[in-house]
Amino acid sequence: MEGFRYLKGVSTLNLNAEACVGCGMCTTVCPHGVFKMNSRKAQIVDHDGCMECGACTANCPSEAISVSPGVGCAAYIIQSWIKGQENAACGGPGCC
Amino acid sequence: MLEQKEPCCETQASACQCGDTPNLKPLFTSAIDDDVCCGPPAGPASSSYEKAGYAVWHFVEDFVETPAGQAPRVKTRMEFPDILHTAKVRLGIHRNNYKVAPGLYCVGNPDSSAPVLVTANYKLSFDTLRQELSGLDAWLLVVDTRGINVWCAAGKGTFSTQEVVHRVNQIGLAKIVEHRQIILPQLAATGTSARHVKKGCGFEVIWGPVRADDIKAFLAAGKEATPHMRQVTFTLKERLVLIPVELSFIPQYALWIILGLFVLSGIGSHIFSFEVAWTRGIMTTVALIGGILAGAVVVPALLPWIPGVAFAVKGALTGLVAGLIVALYFWSQSTLLESLALLFCTSALSSFMAMNFTGSTPYTSPSGVEKEMRKAIPLQALAGLIALVTWIGAAFAS
Numbered sequence: 001m002e003g004f005r006y007l008k009g010v011s012t013l014n015l016n017a018e019a020c021v022g023c024g025m026c027t028t029v030c031p032h033g034v035f036k037m038n039s040r041k042a043q044i045v046d047h048d049g050c051m052e053c054g055a056c057t058a059n060c061p062s063e064a065i066s067v068s069p070g071v072g073c074a075a076y077i078i079q080s081w082i083k084g085q086e087n088a089a090c091g092g093p094g095c096c
Numbered sequence: 097m098l099e100q101k102e103p104c105c106e107t108q109a110s111a112c113q114c115g116d117t118p119n120l121k122p123l124f125t126s127a128i129d130d131d132v133c134c135g136p137p138a139g140p141a142s143s144s145y146e147k148a149g150y151a152v153w154h155f156v157e158d159f160v161e162t163p164a165g166q167a168p169r170v171k172t173r174m175e176f177p178d179i180l181h182t183a184k185v186r187l188g189i190h191r192n193n194y195k196v197a198p199g200l201y202c203v204g205n206p207d208s209s210a211p212v213l214v215t216a217n218y219k220l221s222f223d224t225l226r227q228e229l230s231g232l233d234a235w236l237l238v239v240d241t242r243g244i245n246v247w248c249a250a251g252k253g254t255f256s257t258q259e260v261v262h263r264v265n266q267i268g269l270a271k272i273v274e275h276r277q278i279i280l281p282q283l284a285a286t287g288t289s290a291r292h293v294k295k296g297c298g299f300e301v302i303w304g305p306v307r308a309d310d311i312k313a314f315l316a317a318g319k320e321a322t323p324h325m326r327q328v329t330f331t332l333k334e335r336l337v338l339i340p341v342e343l344s345f346i347p348q349y350a351l352w353i354i355l356g357l358f359v360l361s362g363i364g365s366h367i368f369s370f371e372v373a374w375t376r377g378i379m380t381t382v383a384l385i386g387g388i389l390a391g392a393v394v395v396p397a398l399l400p401w402i403p404g405v406a407f408a409v410k411g412a413l414t415g416l417v418a419g420l421i422v423a424l425y426f427w428s429q430s431t432l433l434e435s436l437a438l439l440f441c442t443s444a445l446s447s448f449m450a451m452n453f454t455g456s457t458p459y460t461s462p463s464g465v466e467k468e469m470r471k472a473i474p475l476q477a478l479a480g481l482i483a484l485v486t487w488i489g490a491a492f493a494s
Contacts, residue, residue, distance in 0.1 A: 001328060073454055
């Protein structure tokens with residue numbers, strides 16, 4: 001996403017190249033072009049572009065990708081600090 | 097007649113379309129001219145699509161027959177009620193309860209080979225999609241995301257594998273189309289697994305473009321997306337529409353805070369003065385409004401051009417500028433300490449408001465936001481405290 005870069009080196013995204021079966025699904029579903037195919041293996045080409053949405057892990061057939069998914073929303077995180085992860089509501093006033 | 101009845105008639109399924117439908121025809125089709133009665137002549141008869149207990153949406157053109165019951169054919173043009181409600185939702189009014197019923201809809205004259213486009217049952221999502229479909233013949237499968245837009249629903253788990261599988265099976269999509277493909281918006285991938293959908297209902301998921309306005313080009317290219325269609329954007333227009341909702345998040349107790357600041361502003365070496373409370377209270381109110389505008393309006397609008405990566409930093413910078421303007425405006429009637437207090441107040445508030453905008457952007461990771469918050473919140477609190485102490489102290493110093 002041109003013109004919009006967020007904090008570097010924070011994403012929990014991880015790719016296990018050995019487990020990758022080369023289907024390319026991650027390159028399709030990622031909304032930030034984080035992956036590219038390179039000789040039948042997926043490769044992370046923009047780690048800092050990852051927003052941890054979790055689309056890649058949900059659609060990887062061989063569990064080669066791991067990420068701790070969530071919403072990058074300050075209001076939600078404040079709620080999870082106060083009320084705990086389970087009770088934090090994304091929605092209502094304050095979030096999407 | 098009885099032996100011709102289909103099984104669904106026995107079970108009295110609501111979608112049952114078998115048998116003749118002469119009863120649906122209205123008794124009177126033209127307006128009734130009756131000069132005995134008072135008032136204007138009666139309007140046209142009820143449409144044959146009306147059903148007791150249901151209301152037909154204005155965006156429904158008519159209903160088409162399918163092997164699995166009737167499906168509403170929807171208009172691809174926005175009309176006044178759509179535009180009005182979109183405006184209301186964008187202003188934050190009833191935005192959490194704006195839904196259409198899940199199920200099968202269509203546009204144009206789709207047949208058994210027409211593409212099936214899946215979307216959320218948030219009316220804004222539904223409208224965004226249908227207005228891009230003029231001239232197309234397609235089925236629209238609306239899944240129950242509890243009235244939440246595609247991406248947020250996928251993140252929350254309401255646009256899920258289970259829901260897609262359930263809805264495909266419930267409406268009997270396999271009876272309506274010959275092919276076994278459904279087109280999902282790419283952003284649903286966060287909550288939906290293509291291979292599990294295939295396992296659950298036999299339909300292959302084709303990942304459609306991120307934005308509905310690419311759907312025509314996507315279909316024309318043989319369901320192939322360009323790299324641009326696969327990536328989210330955050331254009332000026334996309335950012336500007338979010339601002340009213342950002343402002344609607346300001347809590348109602350903000351009014352009490354302002355009232356409290358008026359009272360606080362009256363305290364000084366003279367113990368308490370209503371006159372001072374009024375003049376200084378106005379200064380704090382202007383500083384608060386300046387901080388809110390700097391953080392919740394200026395930061396979203398000018399996002400890519402404001403220096404800094406962290407939103408708290410961007411907000412602090414715009415807040416500093418707003419604070420300088422506020423301080424200069426009140427320069428002749430305030431002391432240096434007071435100007436400093438106004439500056440700190442505006443910066444801290446703007447920084448906090450800007451940080452809260454992270455939830456509305458399509459590129460901030462939760463790990464990043466949390467890291468930013470852990471650093472920024474103590475500093476924002478400190479700046480707020482400095483503003484408060486300096487403001488009260490200034491009244492005693494003068």
